[in-house]
Amino acid sequence: MAKYNDVLVGEMSWPEYADRMKKNPVVMLPVGAIEQHGPHLPLATDVIVPTEIAVRVARETGSIVLPPVNYGYRSMPKCGGGDRYPGTTNMDAATIVGQVRDIIREQVRHGARNFCMVVGHYENQWIVTEGIIQAMREVEDKGVRIMQLQYWDFLDNDTIERLFPGGLESMALEHAAVLETSMMMHLYPERVRLDLIPDNPSAQFPNYDIFPHNHDWVPDSGALTSAKRADAGKGGEIIEHYRRTISAAVKSEFK
Numbered sequence: 424m425a426k427y428n429d430v431l432v433g434e435m436s437w438p439e440y441a442d443r444m445k446k447n448p449v450v451m452l453p454v455g456a457i458e459q460h461g462p463h464l465p466l467a468t469d470v471i472v473p474t475e476i477a478v479r480v481a482r483e484t485g486s487i488v489l490p491p492v493n494y495g496y497r498s499m500p501k502c503g504g505g506d507r508y509p510g511t512t513n514m515d516a517a518t519i520v521g522q523v524r525d526i527i528r529e530q531v532r533h534g535a536r537n538f539c540m541v542v543g544h545y546e547n548q549w550i551v552t553e554g555i556i557q558a559m560r561e562v563e564d565k566g567v568r569i570m571q572l573q574y575w576d577f578l579d580n581d582t583i584e585r586l587f588p589g590g591l592e593s594m595a596l597e598h599a600a601v602l603e604t605s606m607m608m609h610l611y612p613e614r615v616r617l618d619l620i621p622d623n624p625s626a627q628f629p630n631y632d633i634f635p636h637n638h639d640w641v642p643d644s645g646a647l648t649s650a651k652r653a654d655a656g657k658g659g660e661i662i663e664h665y666r667r668t669i670s671a672a673v674k675s676e677f678k
Contacts (some may be wrong), residue, residue, distance in 0.1 A: 527554070
């Protein structure tokens, strides 16, 4: 069983947390979502993956990892399948903004000055940014620095081509598809329903959104393209790539 309480704040006692804060660690906050990820992956995939990446980065960089923000901004059809699927739990933007702002503010109260937000749900990107901006208004005189990243931005084309010769059909359609499925197969194989991995054709989206959402845009499986090329070994290499490249970025920003 993995020993996580060396970096996970939620598993520390308050004296352990206080001792860690004396070393001025980078405080990492995964921000995910509860959202459908096809019939084969858990609803919490967007929480699980960024948290696991953050744990690996924290161990290399001397950082600590806060309990994640589990719920995310509303799922959109062209990147998350939308709200047609049972279990997808959408939050208003103000709810996520307030959580991010308040978490930062409270950590600053305990002595934190350096932060890294690890976004694991595409629709959260600008919402987390607003939470950071609002927090900075309250604490900017205390020397606070906040890094925000979307982990998938660290996966370069050369790595994709090496692992998946010929590339992937479309990074924009990689929801519940090859990359997420491969990573989950590596991290938690027991949570992946191998017999239900979808092999549907890729979604064909127009270059606009429509409200109410048109559910016919999204394949019935919820995966925006086929996940049949998913591979646990390649998932492990992807996770390792994220650990290495994100750790380098954190070390560079917080020398």
